[in-house]
Amino acid sequence: MRFDPVDPPRRFRAGRLAEVEMSDTGRLALEPDEQVTLTTPSGGEYDVARKSWGFYATPSVDRRLPSFGLRACLATNPDGQRFVLLVERGHEEEFAAYRDEQGLTVEWLDA
16 A cells, blocks of 8 residues: 655535535555555544455445445436445434535435
8 A cells, every 4th residue: 555645735626516625635556455444533434445456445335334334325416427425324414415405316325
């Protein structure tokens, strides 16, 4: 694994109305069969695993991901672009407001 920080972070606007300022803080390069785990302050975990053919982008959406306090959905924006989103347990109302604000339609992947 190799991490290359972006210093200073690259800042850019995102969202349907470009209302969110994001910071790109670094690049993480994994070799095949390496994994990294991203964590939340509440104990949620999100694994990304590299394989020779690509990536496992999430843990299993119907078992391990929920055990880490996350729920996966496929979201489609008004332009037809699709995104896989992970919603942290306890933040469902915040996500619903974001979904409505961005005009997203959502299909839960664990249903």
